[in-house]
Every structure is written in structure tokens, then in C-alpha cells.
Amino acid sequence: MRELERLSELEALQGEEIGVGEWMEVTQHQIDLFADATGDHQWIHVDPERAAKGPFGATIAHGFLTLSLLPKLVESTLRVADVKMGVNYGLNRVRFTSPVPAGSMLRARTRLLKYEPLEVASGYGAQVTTEVTIEMKGADRPACVAESIGRRYA
Numbered sequence: 633m634r635e636l637e638r639l640s641e642l643e644a645l646q647g648e649e650i651g652v653g654e655w656m657e658v659t660q661h662q663i664d665l666f667a668d669a670t671g672d673h674q675w676i677h678v679d680p681e682r683a684a685k686g687p688f689g690a691t692i693a694h695g696f697l698t699l700s701l702l703p704k705l706v707e708s709t710l711r712v713a714d715v716k717m718g719v720n721y722g723l724n725r726v727r728f729t730s731p732v733p734a735g736s737m738l739r740a741r742t743r744l745l746k747y748e749p750l751e752v753a754s755g756y757g758a759q760v761t762t763e764v765t766i767e768m769k770g771a772d773r774p775a776c777v778a779e780s781i782g783r784r785y786a
Contacts, residue, residue: 633653633711634710634711635710636711638714639757642712642760646747650744651710652739653707653740653742654739655737657738658701658734658738659734660734662697663678663734666696666700678691693736695728698738698775703720705740705766706740706764709740714786715784715785716786718783722780723780723781724761724779725779726776726777727777737769737770738766741764741765743765745761746759746760747759757783760783760784762781763777764778
């Protein structure tokens with residue numbers, strides 16, 4: 633994990649890889665809970681017996697579950713001491729490049745694309761655009777690549 637003292641230090645890192653996160657397992661329990669939360673109970677996600685005979689040989693995480701893990705996966709890539717809070721602002725581009733079988737280990741690799749200072753009522757802030765590659769242990773291709781926009785406030 634990369635550690636910075638001040639949010640403004642990010643500006644000099646535009647175009648660079650800013651961190652690689654810790655591995656996290658995607659469990660069948662998480663997949664089932666996501667299916668319950670979204671109402672998407674397609675067999676490829678929630679029926680291990682049927683999915684074992686399907687195209688991926690096992691149940692797979694919903695693409696949007698993988699995407700929803702982005703904040704958790706990214707939090708172990710970078711720590712900025714003076715940041716008090718952050719919010720998701722949006723996504724420019726998302727691609728699900730490989731299925732994520734239950735039990736897979738994922739981590740985030742982040743690259744800072746853009747740093748834009750923000751005017752705020754108190755303190756200061758920045759809008760940061762990052763390319764997040766969600767890697768899957770043992771796989772040749774990433775599970776997901778997303779261009780994520782967040783706002784950070786110090």
C-alpha cells in the first residue's frame with residue numbers, strides 16, 4: 633500500500649500506478665447475498681450443481697458484484713493521511729473481461745489518470761480519475777477493468 637501525507641501529493645502521480653491492493657476471496661455466500669439484494673438469481677450464479685455442468689464449470693460472480701467490490705479492493709492500494717472522506721462520482725468505462733468463479737481471489741491495481749482540484753467550503757478536495765484493473769489470482773486476464781471517478785475531501 634502506498635501512503636501519502638496530503639491529497640495534493642496525488643497530482644504529481646498522474647499517469648503512474650499508485651498501488652496494488654491485497655487479495656480478497658469472492659465466496660459463494662457473497663454471490664448468494666448479491667443475488668438476493670438484486671433479484672438476479674440466474675443459475676450460473678446461485679446453483680453450484682447446475683453451474684458445474686455449464687460453460688464455466690462453477691458458479692460465477694455477477695459482473696456487477698465484481699464492480700461493487702471496487703471500493704473495498706481499492707482501499708488497500710492507497711492511504712492519504714489528510715483525507716477525511718471520499719465519495720464515488722461515477723464511471724467512464726467498465727469492461728468485465730473474465731468470469732469470476734466462486735472462491736476466486738481478486739485484487740485491485742490502480743493507475744491515476746487525472747487529478748483535478750475542487751473548491752470546497754472548508755478544507756480542500758480533488759476529483760480523481762483512476763484506471764482500476766481487478767486482477768484474479770492465477771488468471772491471464774483481469775476480471776474487470778474500470779475507469780472510476782471519485783471525489784476526496786481533506
